[in-house]
Amino acid sequence: MENRPQPHFPEPDTKPFWDGAKEGELRYQTCNSCSAVNFYPTAHCQKCGAGDLAWRVSKGEGTVYTFSVVMQNRIPGFQELGAYAVAYVDLDEGFRMLTNVIVDGNPLEMVKIGQRVKVDFEKQDTGEYPIPIFRPL
Amino acid sequence: MSQTRQAAIAGIHEYPLRVAPGVSAMQIKAASLKAALDDAGLKWSDVDGLYDAGDGEGGGGLGLAAYLGLKPRVIDTTQVGGSSYEFHAAHALRDIAAGRVKVAVTTYGSTAASSRIAIGTGGRGGGASWQANMEGAYGSTLISNYAMVKQRHMYQYGTTNEQLAQISVATRKHAMRNPEAVKAMQDLQFVGVNEITVENVLESRMVATPLRLLECCMVSDGGGAAVFVSPEIARDIKKKPVWIIGTGEATKYRENGGDITTSAGAQSGPAAFAQAGVTPSEIDIAMIYDSFTITVATCLEDLGFCKKGEVGQFIGDGHLAFDQPGLTINTDGGGLSSNHPGMRGLFLLLEATRQLRGESTSQVNGAKLAVAHGNGGLLGATHTGGTVVLAAD
Known part of the structure; x- marks a missing residue:
């Protein structure tokens, strides 16, 4: 899919994440004060409140925590797509993100909880930011 | 067990129509408030507390009093999704107990069906926000979010589609006894306005795996109102007061490594039961927000009606219907089969009140204690829980 909704800016918390996507990097944060993994990105640590976070680059590998194959939707751009899998993926570094798991075939049969997946950055025709999605390892 | 009785539900009204073309949400709110005050035997000018979730055209804290023509002393505009009305009941109890308000009201109006709003199958809102920027690209519908909870619940605990379907079956049974629910299903052109079986649920169309159509609430028009009063006012109202004896509020959201x-x-559940001084096993009737079957299942566990992971066994024998022994839920027909204009938390309070007054179309004989539990937002992402424990006079 090459016409996904793009992130909107200015939005300071998530800008470094999307700048990373342009570089092919899946970025997340850790707290320099309490060491917590922080995701979605924020300027403060969601565990301890400290404003001292470091950006890191994930290896992009993780496990499907849960998913749903969407059979009916009224979202512009997704309506013509056919069945697609929305998922929470737990990255090995300890953060969970909402994403799509894209398979070569029928998602009803090929997406599973516990499945190992790896990030891929899907180039978009209609926007400058590639979208991080996941494929089976 | 004696409970503190510091505030009561004195008047209620549920707007009768689920398809109301040509009517505004604000008109539904005003008409419902008048009817709820009449139900209590109170006057428009008696209202001194206004609680509102900001629904309706130009409503909210700045607009609603002006539209209604009220001069409240307390204005509370808590908007936490579909559970807003449980929060309003909690805040009304707090404010009445503190002596700041005597007659508090909350109203709801929506024309979601007539306006063709795609609540369940539309996407996330656009615009630049922290959350939208992280979630907007993936075509995640509201229904798919709840479906992800069901998927994980089945994986983690072995809960089955057959077990969860019992929630739809019991709720439809109640709906068929409620004339307003029957008319709702007719007006919304349900295929088959009749009682349903587990097989019917399992054969209905898949919307977002593993949630099927008959596990999803309707999208209707509708609304209503509730009037909360002090014990002094409660002595002189037309109907028996229904006492608010415990409340709890909470929020939860996607967390790294969360369950x-x-x-x-x-x-919210344990907080409400602790304040009320009762346990889940003492509850006669539970109104649990049934946006989807999985919402009810998850919340039954979380409120302590059974252990986490055991809801499948708890509900699998079909005892949730009013004419079966054991816990009964959603005797009005719920969001699945009676009324869901977007935020149905108010209707949980209304049906619990009818039960404790003995006025339900699927009355549980001798019901004395009820719980209303609202879940607002997205069960599998950011959401709120509001629990209200209610006692008959």
């Missing part, structure tokens, strides 16, 4: 099968109800 999606546990909702905010795991925090």
